[in-house]
Amino acid sequence: TCHCNISHIKIYCWKFLFLLLLIVCAILSYLYKISPNINQKTVASGLCPSSVSKQSITPLKNTKHLLVSAYMDQRVPGFDVRIIGMFRRDSIQSLHCCFCCSGALVETTPANVLQHPDNFGFPFVTTDVMCRIPQNCNSTHVTLLTQPRPENASIYAWLPVRNRKTKREDQMMDFTVCISNLFGDYNNVLQFAQTLEMYRLIGVNRVVIYNTSCGPELDRLLHHYVQEGFLEVVPWPIDKHMNPSRGWLFSEHGGDIHYFGQLTTLNECIYRSMERSRYVLLNDIDEIIMPYQEDSLKPLMERLQTQHKDVGVFLIENHIFPKKHFEPSGKFHLARWNGVPGINILEHVYRETPDRTIYHPYKMIVRPRMVEQTSVHSVLRFFGQQYSVPPDVCRIVHVRVALRKSLKLEELNVDKRLWDFEEKLIPKVDQVLKKLGWLSGKEK
Secondary structure, three states: OHHHHHHHHHHHHHHHHHHHHHHHHHHHHHHHHHHHHHHHHHHHOOOHHHHEOOOOOEEOOOOOOEEEEEEEOOOOOOOOEEEEEEEEHHHOOOOEEEEEEOOEEOOOEEOEEEEOOOOOOOOEEEEEEEEOOOOOOOEEEEEEEOOOOOOOHHHOOEEEEEOOOOOOHHHOEEEEEEEEEEOOOOOOHHHHHHHHHHHHHOOOOEEEEEEOOOOHHHHHHHHHHHHHOOEEEEEOOHHHOOOOOOOOOHHHHOOOOHHHOHHHHHHHHHHHHOOOEEEEEEEOOOEEEEEOOOOOHHHHHHHHHHHOOOEEEEEEEEEEEEOOOOOOOOOOOOHHHOOOOOOOHHHOOEEOOOOOOOOOOEEEEEOHHHEEEEOOOOEEEEOOEEEEOOOOOEEEEEEEOOOOOOOOHHHOEEOOHHHHHHHHHHHHHHHHHHHOOOOOOOOO
């Protein structure tokens, strides 16, 4: 009987040991699975992407500078990432690029700070910071440091590195319009609706606008086009970070930066569009880059690009249609639009001839992959060549106050190019205005 009891005890012991071994193995397996995450958190001291900036303007810690966005850009030898920012010119110091690589911090690399040449005397200037990604780093986020070694990662505002995947040509849209800053009480609803619908008719796929503030009616219109997917509005609260100027020259207008950071937004929009659009149109909210020999932009650019294969910047001459002169027949003075704030561009058909003996501004159609830096009326750094498009081929329709105020009505040109699109344009504008409550169904 004793021998039997001993045998049973041995069996129970082996079973217990085997069960214990299974439990230990299960615990070790679980720890092994979660250990990479534990290690990442330890290395990253807070896991760097946990503090990604969700703002369009991000203050840079321990400086007076502001960061906007970061993009992959390997067109310049020795660099991989371009950070777009607004830097105070009198306090630019040495900086270091710090990358988050698959959730872990790595050693920093030196930053190359490039001030754009156009600052118009203002304290802040549009700035590119060029960074090299460390070897064996799958970079997802980047920030800038004032010291070569990072502290706790959670104290930094990380920017996501965009454009990491290059799209094929057949995956890209054709045309994006980049409209720089919207600020103040701008409330020109009718002209903006007409302009956006006109752009749709000539083949634009998307419009991007940087919005600091606008009038309440225009704000409603912006929301409508955003919901449709045609318009992308980038919040631009620059007035929360500095005193932006309403003018272009510091000696005359004062402030911290030119036109609410117009140069920064134009450059940011080029990089935002670089991997999704073949062409980018750079112009103001009251301007239409209008083809005069084709009915849309695509055949125009196909022809120009065939004739000028190496051109990446197409300069389009600005033509003013003074808003004080009205087409006399009143054909397009539509009573149903009277209650809509803004200018009816169809009523203004008298065009100034530019004075080419003095400086005359252009706007641009660019191939974004061939542009590094842009100003308002010219490109500052680019690959390839540029070409001035003859005005009889394409020009800007710009309805605004007269530029050459001494010209009399009989000295102006009659230009009814917009009327070629009236049958499609007017119903499209009516549809939008009616949907937003500015038209009733009975008005004509």
